[in-house]
Amino acid sequence: MKQSAKRKILIAVAMAIAAVSLAVIALFCWAHMPVFGQGKPIDFEIAPGATVKSVTTQLAKQDVPLNETMFIMLVRLTGNSTALRAGPYELKAGETPARLLEKITKGIFAMESLTIIEGWNFRQMRQAVARHPALKHETAGLSERELLKKLGIDHRAGEGLFFPDTYLFRRGAEDMQIYRQAHEAMMMRLNALWEERDPALPYKTPYEALVMASIIEKETAHPGDRDMISGVFANRLKIGMKLQTDPTVIYGMGERYKGKIRKIDLRTDTPYNTYTRYGLPPTPIALPGGESLEAAFYPAETDALYFVARGDGTSHFSRSLDEHNRAVDKYIR
Structure with missing residues (x-):
């Protein structure tokens, strides 16, 4: 072969290598440049069984401003076609585009969140779940009993059985997922505390401890008072004294409660009126958070039998009725 022919072949090979190198460099640069610089996030969905080509078609139809040819090359060169x-x-x-491909190959889905607030009742939780636009609503038409049955919960009421927290889920997830997550989270915490409980606690079952935690949750928002309030109620249960706690009365009043408790309300008997009935009410009265659960299982060691709100979020604790009445005169009357 003549020297000139060899030279031409080498030049052609070199040009081909250079072209490929330039293409790879261009693809690399493109893959690491923003798809778009500013504006709202773009929501899109990839259908099951999609091929590389159909994915780019789906992206285009959902207004993702992506160069289809370059993206197909990126997918294939990185070995992610399947x-x-x-x-x-x-x-x-x-x-x-590189980040987009990473999301699609690793299943980094668009996540939504729903926050269940400590102290909410179960009705408020159901309203929050029903209002969330990113959930697939399959429980809205179910009664409370029907919902609990689908969850496999052997209780007549859902009150207190769901842990208040922020839950993440894929957009379009069934709302039942939130209920399952929240119930499992509550049972995990409650059962762990029950296993380590002090045998001297005045609860026969974990459910009774949950009832107490819900009362503590509604009695105070001050973290420093929770264990003391728990101690007061534990003392009352041990000596057979009525709990006499307003939040249970309010819960028992239901829609009759208009923001104020009257004397007649304290005297009107309901299953939740702890002024007329001894012991714990039949169910929790709210969704207790972690601190209230801890307080129910670890009450303060105290001789106090009474407490009254000071008006600043804290409470004054008393060992005798006379001392309590003086505190009521000072802080309430």
């Missing part, structure tokens, strides 16, 4: 996962996703301003 790793694309179906599901809901979100592309934020400033994110790159």
Whole structure:
């Protein structure tokens, strides 16, 4: 072969290598540049069984401003052609094609959140779940009993059985997922505390401790008072004294409560009126948080039998009725 022919072949090979190198460099640069620089996130969804080509088509139809040819090359060159996962996703301003591919191959789905507030009752929790636009609502038409049955919960009321927290879920998830997560979270905490309990506690079952935790939750928002309030109620239960706690009366009044308790309300008997009945009410009265659960199982060692709100979020504790009446005169009357 003539020297000139060899030279031409070498030049052609070199040019081909250079072209490929330039293409790879261009693809690398493109893959690490933002798909779009500013604006709201773009929500999109990949259908099950999608191929590389159909994924790019789906992205285009859902207004993801992506170069389809470059994205197909990126997917194939990275060996991810069979790793694309179906599901809901979100592309934020400033994110790159490489990040988009990472999300789709690792299943980094668009996540939503729902916060259940400590002290809410179960009705308020159900309202929050029913209002969330990103959930698939399958329990809205169920009665409370029907919902509990589907969850496998052997209680007549859902009150207190769900842990207040922030729960993450995939967009379009069934609302039953929230109830399952919240119930499992509550049972895990409650059962762990029950296993380590002091045998001297005045509870026969974990459920009774949960009832107490819910009362503590509604009695105070001051962290420093929870264990003392728990100590007062534990002392009352041990000596057979009525709990006489307003939040249970309010819960028993239901829609009749208009923001104020009257003397007639304290005298009107309901299953939750702890001024007319001894012991704990039949169910929790709210969704207790972690601190109230801890307080129920670890009450303060105290001789106090009474307490009254000071008006600043804290409470004054008394050992005798005379001392309590003086505190009531000072802080209430």
